[in-house]
Amino acid sequence: MSTVAHASTTDAATPKKKDRGGPWLSLLAWVVGLLFVLPVVWMVLTSFHSEADAATNPPAVFAPLTLDGYREFFSGGASPWPPLLNSLTASVVSTIVVLLLSLPAAYALSIKPVRKWTDTLFFFLSTKMLPVVAGLLPLYLFAQYAGLLDNIWLLILFYTSMNLPIAVWMMRSFLSEVPVEMLEAAQMDGANLIKTLRSVIAPVVTPGIAATALICFIFSWNELLFARVLTATVAETAPVFLTSFVTSQGLFLAQLCAAAFVVSLPVLTAGFAAQDKLVQGLSLGSVK
């Protein structure tokens, strides 16, 4: 303890941050971080245990590792591949459509703004506040009428509308970063629209597009309610497939953890790879 106090007094003398109890706060940060990641670590560890070792009390942390859980998940009952591929299709296609629609819209709300652009922007945000469950029934009845039930394109349509407001807000905030002077300079030099887009706007906005795509992909991949109501055996997505684990089925914990890990893996990978983009995206581009 005495060394800690000593260190802090010397720190205070320099204009650096004063840190009384610094090591203890660092330790606390580590403990909190470990507590938060523990369920994820436990999920991964359990997925590599045998079913018997997974269901012990107290927990068998050092039990031998096995791939049985994964084997059972991939080839035990119904194959998870069609749902995983459906999720991938729905997420990727809807993200592309969202980008194609939101980029020009954001351009018309920032670079060359229409009149009342703030009202338009807030209209987009307000659709995000309306409870999705209220639109569930009409969409279901429409799908039934049009023969689109259990069709992945219906989900793509819905995911596009779910993410479009977020994307418009994000893209607008990124586009408004483009310095006015640069646009004017390009105009003076006689650059046409395409050239301005390519040489002035694209370099500033490309990271924003990546952040937007990441968020839209994650939200579409995670969605459960609509996928559950609007799909059945053909267009079933991965989260719907997971709901078969809601009721307990004897010794199934290792298999459940394997399933949860496999389905979360794309989001975990994308999210960790683009941590800084995550913040921008979640705050609709307002935090950079």
Place this chain on the structure above:
Amino acid sequence: MTSVAEKSRVGTAGTPPPGTARRASAWVRRAPLLPALIFMIIVTQLPFVATLVISFMDWNAYYPDERGFAGFDNFVRVFTDVNMRDAVWTTILLTAGVVLISLLLGLGIALLLDRKFRGRGAVRTMMIAPFLVVPVAAALIWKHALYNPEYGLFNGALTWFWGLFGSDNPPQPDWISNMPLWAVIFSLVWQWTPFMMLILLAGLQGRPLDVIEAARIDGANSWQIFRSMTLPHLRQYLELGALLGSIYIVQNFDAVFTITSGGLGTANLPYTIYQIFYQAHDYGRASAAAVIVVIGTIIIATFALRTVSSLFREESGR
């Protein structure tokens, strides 16, 4: 509103040409916006019109012959339904509980991570992990791998901990049955604290450090600096986190559906409406409930939007 628009982009807008040319140029400006706008109007506004119409109809898929006009019957049934009133209350508790707790935890952790220490990046990465688990998967893990009274990790840890002191009689509570709503809230707090932490950490790192340094040299202590400088600076980030968190958590379906299946007093509004529609197939009543929820949301959202637009004005005023 328009004054903000003109102020912020006056440089590129230039002076609008008069007459028909002006109208044409207005349409040129509008054109890129139209696909997205029309798409949103068709996909989000039309269904609500349909919901409104159906809410005045007798329509139950189990009795297809009795379809017809019902007047306000559905609304009366929704308002007199005890389950609906409970659902409103549950939704408020669930949303407020998750948002407040995760915001406070997120603030604490953001302050811890705003310091330089060994492994800061690693701790940050660990903190983000819960948010990157698919919500259904996370709810399943909490339900079966953590809360389960026989082999869940929580009771397993209790057994192990009691065993350290030589006791073979550890408490083994049935977490979900004993405190169902809190079980749902905790699992959601676990997922949403990283979200709040990330936004607040970004806010902390945008603080004007020179001013804080000056205050410190003038002899202000850490608590004074936090109270009178950090917290006011963080206000808009706290509001942003609360608002976005509320938007998502008010609509939560996954955790309620997975952990308790809406039982034990945890059915929130989305789950209740889902049940009326998906299990009872009472389309009229589900629509009436949806209309009431939409009206309630509009009232609350008006306040929320006012908050965002005030933040927004600060931003464009910069």
